[in-house]
Amino acid sequence: xxxxxxxxxxKDNLPDxxxxxxxxxxxxxxxxxxxxxxxxxxxxxxxxxxxxxxxESLKNKFNVDEEELLQHAYIAVITAIRDFDFNKGIKxxxxxxxxxxxxxxxxxxxxxxxxxxxxxxxDLLKQMEKVENELGYFPxxxxxxxxxxxxxxxxxxxxxxxxELTSLNSLESFEPEDYSxxxxxxxxxxxxxxxxxxNSDLSEFETQVxxxxxxxxxxxxxxxxxxxxxxxxxxxxxxxxxxxxNNFESKRLSKYESEIGLIAEEMIELNCIMNIEQLKxxxxxxxxxxxxxxxxxxxxxxxxAISRLDQNLSECNDCSx
Numbered sequence: 001x002x003x004x005x006x007x008x009x010x011k012d013n014l015p016d017x018x019x020x021x022x023x024x025x026x027x028x029x030x031x032x033x034x035x036x037x038x039x040x041x042x043x044x045x046x047x048x049x050x051x052x053x054x055x056e057s058l059k060n061k062f063n064v065d066e067e068e069l070l071q072h073a074y075i076a077v078i079t080a081i082r083d084f085d086f087n088k089g090i091k092x093x094x095x096x097x098x099x100x101x102x103x104x105x106x107x108x109x110x111x112x113x114x115x116x117x118x119x120x121x122x123d124l125l126k127q128m129e130k131v132e133n134e135l136g137y138f139p140x141x142x143x144x145x146x147x148x149x150x151x152x153x154x155x156x157x158x159x160x161x162x163x164e165l166t167s168l169n170s171l172e173s174f175e176p177e178d179y180s181x182x183x184x185x186x187x188x189x190x191x192x193x194x195x196x197x198x199n200s201d202l203s204e205f206e207t208q209v210x211x212x213x214x215x216x217x218x219x220x221x222x223x224x225x226x227x228x229x230x231x232x233x234x235x236x237x238x239x240x241x242x243x244x245x246n247n248f249e250s251k252r253l254s255k256y257e258s259e260i261g262l263i264a265e266e267m268i269e270l271n272c273i274m275n276i277e278q279l280k281x282x283x284x285x286x287x288x289x290x291x292x293x294x295x296x297x298x299x300x301x302x303x304x305a306i307s308r309l310d311q312n313l314s315e316c317n318d319c320s321x
Contacts, residue, residue: 006035016040017093026081033081037074044073044100051101052108062108069104076103089278090285094266098287121158124150128159138232159229202240209236256301259283263305272316273306 002010009022009032016022016036026033037044048069049055059065076099084092127148132138139147141155148155202210205226212222219237223230266282267274274282276298284290293301 002035002039003031006032006039015043015093017043017096018091020086020092023081023084023092024086027084033078037077041070041073044070044077047097047100048073048104051097052104058108064107068107072103072107073100076100085285088281088285089270090266090282091269094262094269094282095285124148124154124158128155132232132235138229138235159231206236206240209233210240256297256304259288259301260304260308262286263301264308267305267309267313270316271313273309273313274302274316276302278316 005025006022009019009025010016011019011021017040022032022036026036045055045066048058052058055066055069058069077096080092080096080099084095128138128144131144131147141152141159144155145152208226209222212225217225219230219233222233226233263274263279263282276295279298279302280290280293283293
């Protein structure tokens with residue numbers, strides 16, 4: 001049962017993590033913050049499940065329990081509330097999911113229960129990636145062993161450990177979004193896939209991957225049916241996406257898809273069109289490195305976000321906040 005103060009700070013029809021008055025109070029009162037965490041644990045579980053898969057699957061795959069997942073989510077919320085700047089005009093719920101997934105990834109991928117890849121193993125994986133890019137396909141372990149002058153056992157061991165990660169890129173930084181799942185959901189549009197198969201110059205293997213996706217198979221099932229490693233399927237999907245970019249400009253997934261989606265969602269919530277400085281502030285608060293965006297790129301992101309709005313909105317500076 002929450003305390004009377006917590007009840008008084010709550011607002012009807014407003015979720016706790018949208019309630020800035022309550023959140024600000026939690027910055028000053030540790031007891032109130034504890035109540036916030038307890039009262040919203042199901043919401044935290046929903047964020048984890050949305051970006052990482054069901055709680056049950058995580059428990060089975062990584063040998064963790066719900067309490068461990070929850071404790072890491074709590075750490076993220078505590079840190080986020082402490083550091084959050086309410087004067088930026090950014091919603092806390094827009095900001096919070098990245099710290100939560102980051103902390104959960106630390107538990108899942110950096111914990112001692114998962115064998116860590118040594119530097120030599122990481123270097124070997126990078127060499128494998130280079131071989132795949134040069135050959136246009138991912139060779140079997142025996143062929144890789146000959147090309148890289150290592151034992152087949154070494155290749156298989158490294159690939160087995162690396163299969164816990166979604167791709168080679170994950171060795172450098174863990175991202176909360178599962179891009180392969182998001183991409184598969186887009187490819188499932190039947191008309192889109194038919195056009196893809198006709199016009200995108202896919203290899204025989206890539207065509208097999210697409211057909212298996214259309215039949216409802218996930219990455220692991222596809223890998224098993226084609227007798228390849230799961231990472232080979234992931235890389236094939238990336239190549240397919242690149243071919244889509246070249247052949248279907250109107251349906252292309254932008255390099256800045258994540259940023260565009262974030263900005264569009266925020267504009268909808270604010271009910272106005274953000275200017276470049278507001279856009280930069282949002283990206284900065286949400287963990288993006290804004291120094292990498294030129295003025296031209298920021299303008300492109302803004303225009304793409306505006307194009308996704310269903311309504312004509314005024315500039316945020318012209319709206320009464």
